[in-house]
Amino acid sequence: xxxxxxxxxxxxHGTTVHRFLVAAVGPADADDCFQEACIAALRxxxxxxxxxxxxxxxxxxxxxxxxxxxRARARLPVPLAELPEVPSSDNGAVTSVDxxxxxWAHVRKLPEKQRMAVFLRSAADLPYxxxxxxxxxxxxxxxxxxxxxxxxxxxxxxx
Amino acid sequence: xxxxDVELDRAAGGLSGGPSPALMRRVxxxxxxxxxxxxxxxxxxxxxxxxxxxxxxxxLLVVAYPERPxxxxxxxxxxxxxxxxxxxxxxxDPIRRELEEYFEGKLRRFSTKIDWTLTRGxxxxxxxxxxxxxxxxxxxxxxxxxxxxxxxxxxxxxNGLGSNPMPVVVPCxxxxxxxxxxxxxxxxxxxxxxxxxxxGRT
Numbered sequence: 001x002x003x004x005x006x007x008x009x010x011x012x013h014g015t016t017v018h019r020f021l022v023a024a025v026g027p028a029d030a031d032d033c034f035q036e037a038c039i040a041a042l043r044x045x046x047x048x049x050x051x052x053x054x055x056x057x058x059x060x061x062x063x064x065x066x067x068x069x070x071r072a073r074a075r076l077p078v079p080l081a082e083l084p085e086v087p088s089s090d091n092g093a094v095t096s097v098d099x100x101x102x103x104w105a106h107v108r109k110l111p112e113k114q115r116m117a118v119f120l121r122s123a124a125d126l127p128y129x130x131x132x133x134x135x136x137x138x139x140x141x142x143x144x145x146x147x148x149x150x151x152x153x154x155x156x157x158x159x
Numbered sequence: 160x161x162x163x164d165v166e167l168d169r170a171a172g173g174l175s176g177g178p179s180p181a182l183m184r185r186v187x188x189x190x191x192x193x194x195x196x197x198x199x200x201x202x203x204x205x206x207x208x209x210x211x212x213x214x215x216x217x218x219l220l221v222v223a224y225p226e227r228p229x230x231x232x233x234x235x236x237x238x239x240x241x242x243x244x245x246x247x248x249x250x251x252d253p254i255r256r257e258l259e260e261y262f263e264g265k266l267r268r269f270s271t272k273i274d275w276t277l278t279r280g281x282x283x284x285x286x287x288x289x290x291x292x293x294x295x296x297x298x299x300x301x302x303x304x305x306x307x308x309x310x311x312x313x314x315x316x317x318n319g320l321g322s323n324p325m326p327v328v329v330p331c332x333x334x335x336x337x338x339x340x341x342x343x344x345x346x347x348x349x350x351x352x353x354x355x356x357x358x359g360r361t
Contacts, residue, residue, distance in 0.1 A: 005233040005244035007200075015177030022175050030175075031182050038186050042195045046242055103166040122167040123174060154163045 003051050006042055013055045016124050017062045023104045023123030024066040024116070025073075033069050037062040056133035059124060063116050063134050070108070106153055113137075114149030121146045190245055197241035199250035200233065206262050207327075207350050212251055215240060218272030219254055222325045224346040240276055258327065264357055267294040269328050277324040284308060285319035292333040295358040299337045321345055327354065 017037060021030040041061050048057070107118050113135070120131045121142075132142035178186070190196050198220065200213035211232050213221040220240065223232045237244050248255075253271065260266035278286055288306035292298050298306075304316035320331040326345050332354040336342045344351035355361070 002234070002238040003242035005198075005237040006242055007233065007245050008230075010245075014183075018178045018182075019171075019174040023170070027175075031178075031185075034178055034182065035186050035189060039189055039193060039195070042190060042243060042245075043193075046197075103163070103170045118167075122171055125171065150161075150163055154161060157163060157166070 003045065003048060004054070006045055009041075009054055009058065010038070013058050016055065016126075017058055020059065020062055020119055020124035021066060024063075024108070024119045025069045026104070026108075029069050029073070033062070033065045036068075037065045040065070053130065053133060056126070056130040059120060059126065059130065059134040060136070063120065066119070067112060067116070070112075103153075103157075106156060107149070109156075110149050110152060114145045114152065117142055117145035118149040118153070187245070187247060191247065191250070195243055196245050196247050196250065197243035198236045199245060199247035200236070201246065201248035201251040201255065202229075203251075203255050203258065205258060207346065207353060210258070210327075212254060212258075213244075214251055214254065215274045215276070217276075218274035219325055219328060220274045220277055222258075222327055224326070224350070226346070235277070254328070261327070262357065271328060273325065273329065278319075281307060281309065281312065281315055282319035282322060285316045286323055286325075286329050286331070289320060289323075289331050289334055290329045292330055294330075295360060297333050297335045297355070297360065300334055300342065301337060303334050317343065330354075333358075 018030065018034050021033045021037070024030075025033050037058070041058055044061075104119075104123070107115055107122075109115075110118065116135060117131055120126045120134055121128070126134065128139050128142050128146075131146070132139045135142060135145070137145075198213055198215055200211060200221075203210050203212060208225045210225070211221065211223040211227070211229055212219070213232070213236055220236065221232060233244050254269075257266055257269050257271055261269070273290070275283055275287075284307035285303055288303050289298075291306075300313050300316050300320075301310065303320070304310055304312045307316060307319075309315070316334075320334055321343060323329055323331040323345055326332070332344060332351045334342065341348055341351055
């Protein structure tokens with residue numbers, strides 16, 4: 001078994017990792033999370049025992065960093081500057097200051113497992129098999145979490 | 160598709176196109192600060208074509224002519240040195256400058272340290288012997304074989320020189336045939352001639 005040069009991983013999957021983080025933690029924290037995820041991955045890389053599906057391995061690390069950031073933020077009071085990102089418009093869609101719909105803000109309120117499953121499936125565009133690897137669960141469980149998450153999202157956005 | 164699916168699709172379409180160059184620079188700096196770059200590489204221009212150069216903290220590992228695909232060079236480094244292989248041009252600035260000066264005919268001796276990890280056995284001895292040939296001088300394959308400790312292993316010496324991972328800096332171009340023939344060269348004979356010409360031999 002030989003691992004590919006780490007630079008190739010960054011070049012091939014950096015965009016997916018970053019897109020996932022922008023959705024999962026928001027643009028303000030995404031860059032810091034990205035940096036932390038890259039460092040953690042590079043640190044652990046030589047001791048990896050297999051070279052298959054390195055993208056899912058990277059996403060697992062990014063996913064943990066996103067959870068850390070989310071928990072850290074939950075302990076802080078909500079900064080005033082972030083309020084305009086989450087106001088509801090009349091039809092219930094969430095609109096950011098620049099007018100773009102940020103359904104992500106709704107996803108961020110889902111329970112942890114569902115939240116991560118939806119982000120990995122939608123923002124990172126991973127197949128269910130990779131969502132499962134990144135979340136360390138079965139493919140069925142990954143599918144169920146996405147399904148439950150979307151269901152809840154539908155209810156909340158209709159409310 | 161439900162409303163939520165449409166919203167998610169739209170939101171996914173609006174996500175960034177990936178990390179910005181500024182972010183990637185910060186990430187690279189962190190890699191260096193944390194001491195996690197085991198192999199740094201860069202591509203540099205030269206009169207002999209674009210070269211890939213790579214180094215560990217111990218010294219220079221590779222100088223590769225453009226005929227060797229970058230992927231091949233990097234994969235070998237990942238397998239034989241460490242998979243923590245990263246593009247980090249700043250780390251290679253000193254050797255880049257030395258190479259520039261050499262190609263301009265202004266540098267007679269590289270002060271860059273060498274990491275011999277990619278060489279082994281008799282090949283390494285041969286290359287270490289070749290590394291001592293002074294600027295502008297040549298030796299024969301037989302002399303190098305002898306210097307490496309085995310006067311009769313002329314062919315093995317040729318093979319060792321032919322697989323030199325650090326041409327130019329380890330001057331295997333200064334090894335020629337008895338009687339004046341050029342012999343062979345990893346990067347092609349035109350390059351061997353060009354290097355000898357820089358050093359004042361035609």
